[in-house]
Amino acid sequence: MTDTVKIHVKDLKKYFGKLEVLKSINIDIHEGEVVVVIGPSGSGKSTFLRCLNKLEHSNGGTIIVDGNDINDKNININKVREDIGMVFQHFNLFPNMNVIKNIMLAPVKTKKMTESQAHEAGMRLLKRVGLESKAEAYPQQLSGGQKQRVAIARALAMNPSIMLFDEPTSALDPEMVGEVLTVMKELAKAGMTMVVVTHEMGFAREVADRIVFMDGGYIIEEGTPDQILKNPKQERTISFLNKVL
Amino acid sequence: MISILQSYSTMLLRALGYTLVLTVLALIFAMIIGLIFALMNVSHSRILNIIGTVYVDAIRGVPLIVLAFFIYFGVPQAFKMMGFTSFRLPALQAGTIALAMNCGAYMAEIFRAGIESIDKGQMEASRSLGLTYGTSMKCVILPQAFKVMIPSIINQFIITLKDTSILSVIGYPELTNMGRTIAGNTFLSLQTWAIVGVMYMIVIVSLSKAAKRIERKIKIEDSEGKPRKRHRDQ
Numbered sequence: 411m412t413d414t415v416k417i418h419v420k421d422l423k424k425y426f427g428k429l430e431v432l433k434s435i436n437i438d439i440h441e442g443e444v445v446v447v448i449g450p451s452g453s454g455k456s457t458f459l460r461c462l463n464k465l466e467h468s469n470g471g472t473i474i475v476d477g478n479d480i481n482d483k484n485i486n487i488n489k490v491r492e493d494i495g496m497v498f499q500h501f502n503l504f505p506n507m508n509v510i511k512n513i514m515l516a517p518v519k520t521k522k523m524t525e526s527q528a529h530e531a532g533m534r535l536l537k538r539v540g541l542e543s544k545a546e547a548y549p550q551q552l553s554g555g556q557k558q559r560v561a562i563a564r565a566l567a568m569n570p571s572i573m574l575f576d577e578p579t580s581a582l583d584p585e586m587v588g589e590v591l592t593v594m595k596e597l598a599k600a601g602m603t604m605v606v607v608t609h610e611m612g613f614a615r616e617v618a619d620r621i622v623f624m625d626g627g628y629i630i631e632e633g634t635p636d637q638i639l640k641n642p643k644q645e646r647t648i649s650f651l652n653k654v655l
Numbered sequence: 656m657i658s659i660l661q662s663y664s665t666m667l668l669r670a671l672g673y674t675l676v677l678t679v680l681a682l683i684f685a686m687i688i689g690l691i692f693a694l695m696n697v698s699h700s701r702i703l704n705i706i707g708t709v710y711v712d713a714i715r716g717v718p719l720i721v722l723a724f725f726i727y728f729g730v731p732q733a734f735k736m737m738g739f740t741s742f743r744l745p746a747l748q749a750g751t752i753a754l755a756m757n758c759g760a761y762m763a764e765i766f767r768a769g770i771e772s773i774d775k776g777q778m779e780a781s782r783s784l785g786l787t788y789g790t791s792m793k794c795v796i797l798p799q800a801f802k803v804m805i806p807s808i809i810n811q812f813i814i815t816l817k818d819t820s821i822l823s824v825i826g827y828p829e830l831t832n833m834g835r836t837i838a839g840n841t842f843l844s845l846q847t848w849a850i851v852g853v854m855y856m857i858v859i860v861s862l863s864k865a866a867k868r869i870e871r872k873i874k875i876e877d878s879e880g881k882p883r884k885r886h887r888d889q
């Protein structure tokens with residue numbers, strides 16, 4: 411972790427109609443930092459993550475990613491997103507393309523790489539997630555764990571400096587959770603800036619630099635895994651942890 | 656019956672050819688019109704939504720025959736009133752335009768439903784990679800939507816093929832018009848219309864069968880999780 415702030419969030423607000431999902435979120439995430447976001451279902455964890463790459467448009471506050479104010483009209487959001495990989499709970503692989511095409515699509519279409527460069531980079535990434543042999547397979551032919559590893563490789567193909575994970579293991583059979591977490595741990599070790607929404611407390615304890623507990627539209631409490639998991643201060647954090655641990 | 660077939664078979668087949676040409680032309684333009692208005696309808700721009708909805712509702716609210724009269728007789732008059740010398744579209748063009756506009760409205764609905772049937776996560780995944788809305792539509796959403804739409808498109812093809820008969824009223828030399836000519840010349844209405852009916856039926860039943868086959872194939876592919884290409888190679 412360095413002192414450079416990669417993501418600066420100030421007084422972030424997000425409503426869906428009358429529903430105030432995020433009331434005021436404030437956080438600075440540093441380069442190379444792994445932040446794990448926990449909180450009850452419906453507390454706005456996904457919404458927070460999706461605001462960071464503008465999949466959701468915020469209703470107030472400031473989000474600065476790598477020095478770019480993503481709500482600034484003059485910022486090309488597509489360029490900003492190239493630097494932010496996202497991994498979804500339900501993988502969202504493109505079923506009409508095989509694995510390697512899934513990975514190559516974005517680098518080729520954004521003209522970041524030529525077809526052959528993208529293929530080479532794609533194969534390297536597949537090797538990294540242990541799925542070299544599945545390059546020509548279609549998503550439907552893969553297990554959940556394999557799908558999620560491909561999804562991670564696809565996000566990495568754009569060479570992002572930030573990775574967002576929204577419950578990447580929640581849709582997996584228990585025996586497949588490990589293989590995905592292993593890939594994520596290696597990413598963290600390699601210095602990737604990561605924001606991870608997860609219920610995997612083992613992962614949080616082992617990998618997180620900071621755990622953030624969200625509830626009711628606010629960050630209620632944050633700190634190192636030791637502080638949050640062993641000595642939570644807030645009532646709501648304690649009762650949440652009692653339920654999940 | 657035999658005598659009609661003997662004397663008119665070439666003309667009947669040619670008329671059937673015109674019917675098919677008109678259908679295919681109309682369908683090609685309808686796909687383009689349908690895609691444009693469907694994209695307007697699913698876009699996030701309020702104005703485009705309204706334009707798309709108005710087109711679809713307006714066209715679907717007018718019988719094809721009225722639309723055909725409007726384009727064939729009405730539009731030339733408008734040109735005349737604007738001071739142009741008398742101008743009339745040939746029946747082929749007027750018929751194709753009327754049919755394409757009509758079919759285009761239904762195509763727009765088929766495309767819209769197809770696009771909306773694709774999981775929202777697909778667009779989000781694509782956008783999160785830094786791809787633009789347009790590229791995401793073209794490379795991710797539309798190829799998947801198109802596969803879903805194939806049976807509906809073939810169904811619309813059949814409807815449009817039947818609708819070409821309406822264009823006999825503006826003198827387009829398609830199959831129904833030829834039927835009228837032959838029945839008028841020979842006074843053998845029963846035989847003539849039986850032959851014409853069977854000709855339509857053969858084409859349409861073959862198309863329906865093809866549609867069923869394709870539909871079944873797509874279902875099998877989806878359940879086996881096999882890519883489409885492999886099947887084609889077999």
Ligand SMILES: Nc1ncnc2c1ncn2[C@@H]1O[C@H](COP(=O)(O)OP(=O)(O)O)[C@@H](O)[C@H]1O
Nearest residue numbers: 426429431449450451452453454455456457458
């Ligand atoms: N697109 C949306 N439209 C309306 N309400 C939404 C939308 N997305 C999320 N919500 C609501 O916002 C709240 C927070 O959702 P979410 O961020 O998914 O929570 P979490 O990920 O913590 O479970 C929930 O009440 C959810 O129903």
Ligand SMILES: [Mg+2]
Nearest residue numbers: 455456457577
């Ligand atoms: Mg969520």
